Structure formats: structure tokens, C-alpha cells
Amino acid sequence: MATAAYTTFTLGDTLTEEQKAFFEKHGYIHFSNVLDAATVQSIIDASEKVQEKWISENVEKINGVPIKYGTDLNGNKIVQRFAFINQHTTVLSELLKDARIQSLLELIGPGARIGENEKDGMVFNHYVNGPESKFTKMGWHTDGLRDIFMGGRLNPMLNMGLHLSTLQPENGGLRIIPGTHKQGLFSMLFKKRYFIDHRPDKNEIAIMPKAGDLTVHDGRLWHRVAQSSVVGEASRRRVIYVPLIAGKYEPKNENSPTLFYQRFAGIVK
Ligand SMILES: O=C(O)CCC(=O)C(=O)O
Numbered sequence: 001m002a003t004a005a006y007t008t009f010t011l012g013d014t015l016t017e018e019q020k021a022f023f024e025k026h027g028y029i030h031f032s033n034v035l036d037a038a039t040v041q042s043i044i045d046a047s048e049k050v051q052e053k054w055i056s057e058n059v060e061k062i063n064g065v066p067i068k069y070g071t072d073l074n075g076n077k078i079v080q081r082f083a084f085i086n087q088h089t090t091v092l093s094e095l096l097k098d099a100r101i102q103s104l105l106e107l108i109g110p111g112a113r114i115g116e117n118e119k120d121g122m123v124f125n126h127y128v129n130g131p132e133s134k135f136t137k138m139g140w141h142t143d144g145l146r147d148i149f150m151g152g153r154l155n156p157m158l159n160m161g162l163h164l165s166t167l168q169p170e171n172g173g174l175r176i177i178p179g180t181h182k183q184g185l186f187s188m189l190f191k192k193r194y195f196i197d198h199r200p201d202k203n204e205i206a207i208m209p210k211a212g213d214l215t216v217h218d219g220r221l222w223h224r225v226a227q228s229s230v231v232g233e234a235s236r237r238r239v240i241y242v243p244l245i246a247g248k249y250e251p252k253n254e255n256s257p258t259l260f261y262q263r264f265a266g267i268v269k
């Protein structure tokens, strides 16, 4: 079977029928050029301000979610995985009001909202492949397993990604298996060994964004982050995820417990 050409879309204030159908069929969608270069830079700058504050205050968790620290190429301590970063900078909380981003809620339907105060809020991942980095890749997983761990039923959950780095094939990055959002619960639980298995899958596709691109993937879709095959500055990759959800409103606060799945962050390297 010939492989279909990779398709990207343009995000407007409402989704087109074609975009909705693509997402429903494949479980992911990729929009090009959603944020301009100045906006991308302002987001990176804002993350560095939050990082400075969290390092100086020794912040270990936000709303119960562990913050992952690591070491940059120059030996400096950095945050490699922020949680709820939208609650710590208006640059990111304001961004979520963008009509184009709001239009993505159509992919879920009634009761849909951006999970600004739920789950892990807006997560900001900063990967770099260097000798002391603590975050270079992530094994196979689905994001929805979290709900099963929490004993809840599987509410609709999509993950919106804002890509802040332009990737080349040698940079590694997001790999997904299209269509796995339609698998049954058994496959969602056991298709692969969660977070431990990093092996390429014959059906995976590489998401190769430019800085400013936006993706959405279904919470049931299997995906991983491949390690960059280059090291140093060229391997730096920043990407933000925010959940789009429906169902019962379950906001977190500073007294929220650390959940089992959140401890997985510790084994991710
Ligand atoms: O970094 C990525 O592109 C994906 C990260 C991811 O899958 C996650 O944080 O759950």
C-alpha cells in the first residue's frame, strides 16, 4: 500500500468539515503557521522568566504535579518539564483566548473546554540532547491512560501541541500511530509497554513541525518522542501541550495530590 502524502492544514476561526473528518479518521491533525516568530519568541522568553522564579524558589510541584529539572548544555540548571505554566505567565494564559485555538473545541463537542486548571494544565517540555540533560525522549504511551489510573471513566480528552522549534528529520520528535484512537481498551492498555518501550513502530509517522505549528492528538492515540540523533544546540526542542477536555470539571489546586501516572515523569529520560 502506498503511503499517503503528509497533510497539513490552515487553522481559521472555525474548523472546516475536511479538518474535522481528517481528525476523526486519523486521531491527529497538524496546522501550519499558527503562531508567528515574534509570538514564539515571546513564549520562550516568558518560560525563561518562570524558570528563573521556580529555580530561585526551589519549586518542586505545581498543583501536585512534579516539575522536572535538568542541566543545560552550559551546565546551568533548567526546567525541562513545566506543569500549569499558563497559571504563571499571562503570555500563555492570554494565548488560549485566541479564536483559532478556541475553535479546536469543536473537535470534542458540547461541554468542551481548555484544561487550564485541570490535569497537568499547560505542560511545557524542553528537550535537549546533552551530557547532563534529564529529558531527551519519551517512550510509547497514550495520554488518556491517566484517566484510567485515576479510576475515572475515559472522558473525551485531546492534547493540543504548540511547537516552538523547527524540526529536521535528525531531530527526532513526536511519533504517532494514526488510527490507534479507535482501538479498544485492551490495546490502549497493553499494545506497548508504557514509557519503557522506545522502539520504532512500522506504522508510526513522524510529526515534523516548524516553529509556530499546532497539532492536536486524541488522548487514546499511541505516541512517543524519539531522541534526537544530533547532540548539542541543534537538538533543542520546545513544545507545549494543553488538554482539551469534556466531562466533569476537576480543577487542581496547591493541595492536589501527586497521582500515580505523574511519577512516571521521573523515569523519563
Ligand atoms: O514532546 C512531545 O511532543 C510529546 C510529549 C508527550 O507526549 C507528553 O508530554 O505526554
Ligand SMILES: [Fe+2]
Pocket (backbone or CB within 6 Å): 141, 142, 143, 223
Ligand atoms: Fe503524550
